[in-house]
Amino acid sequence: xxxxxxFKNNITSVRLLAKHPMETGRRKNKETGELIxxxxxxxxxxxxxxxxxxxxQLGTSVSKHPYFAFAFNGGEKGQTVQLRWNDxxxxxxxxxxxxx
Amino acid sequence: MYITRRKFLxxxxxxxxxxxxxxxxxxxxxxxxxxxxxxTKLDDAYQxxxxxxxxxASDKIVLKLPKIAENGGAVPVSVKxxxxxxxxxxxxxxxxxxxxxxxxxxxxxxxADISTRIRLAQxxxxxxxxxxxxxxxxxxxxxxxxxxxxxx
Numbered sequence: 001x002x003x004x005x006x007f008k009n010n011i012t013s014v015r016l017l018a019k020h021p022m023e024t025g026r027r028k029n030k031e032t033g034e035l036i037x038x039x040x041x042x043x044x045x046x047x048x049x050x051x052x053x054x055x056x057q058l059g060t061s062v063s064k065h066p067y068f069a070f071a072f073n074g075g076e077k078g079q080t081v082q083l084r085w086n087d088x089x090x091x092x093x094x095x096x097x098x099x100x
Numbered sequence: 101m102y103i104t105r106r107k108f109l110x111x112x113x114x115x116x117x118x119x120x121x122x123x124x125x126x127x128x129x130x131x132x133x134x135x136x137x138x139x140t141k142l143d144d145a146y147q148x149x150x151x152x153x154x155x156x157a158s159d160k161i162v163l164k165l166p167k168i169a170e171n172g173g174a175v176p177v178s179v180k181x182x183x184x185x186x187x188x189x190x191x192x193x194x195x196x197x198x199x200x201x202x203x204x205x206x207x208x209x210x211x212a213d214i215s216t217r218i219r220l221a222q223x224x225x226x227x228x229x230x231x232x233x234x235x236x237x238x239x240x241x242x243x244x245x246x247x248x249x250x251x252x
Binding site: 011024026042043051052053054055056057058059060061062063064066067068069070071072073074 | 131132173174175176193196197198200201202203204205207209210211213214215216217218219220221
């Protein structure tokens with residue numbers, strides 16, 4: 001997961017790119033003809049100072065390697081934001097990013 | 101066949117442990133609106149997520165989408181509004197197998213302006229629904245998906 005958090009005019013804007021296949025469960029393996037099982041991010045959250053500032057619930061129609069951009073009031077240079085996603089297979093990924 | 105007391109107790113402990121491990125992932129995703137995400141029709145998705153299908157078209161929502169998408173696999177979308185007390189921003193793609201694409205919760209202090217990339221299975225209307233102050237506001241736009249990726 002690539003995260004960029006920037007502080008400007010009292011607003012922290014976050015842009016992130018999560019590396020994830022986002023398989024819908026409807027695609028077929030071209031060689032064997034078998035269905036590729038679904039694997040997609042269901043929830044993605046961003047916390048700042050122990051408070052959730054962004055929470056996304058996703059379905060299968062979000063693109064592969066999903067991209068998100070959002071912004072919240074406050075924050076400070078040097079502080080961190082904690083990002084976390086979990087997918088339908090139970091995989092969890094956590095990343096901390098410093099606000100620049 | 102008799103089950104001894106010891107055996108019975110063993111079965112009991114094993115089965116409770118199994119139940120606990122099986123239930124654990126479900127509780128962590130309790131908040132994920134599975135019914136709305138698994139709905140295959142737009143109205144069912146509205147009903148399951150909001151409990152109603154009545155939406156008010158609003159001109160205070162700025163929905164940014166390309167008119168023509170050469171690649172339906174990654175269509176940039178951004179939703180912005182100056183409505184007050186926004187609670188959720190939801191994106192629906194009418195003709196996708198599962199119309200509900202994403203549901204964003206906007207806590208207080210977060211700006212109601214988000215961008216992401218979505219998939220379109222075919223040419224379809226994309227609708228953004230914003231729950232602000234207990235009311236549902238919506239804005240829609242059609243996106244043409246061209247086949248072959250050579251414009252159109």
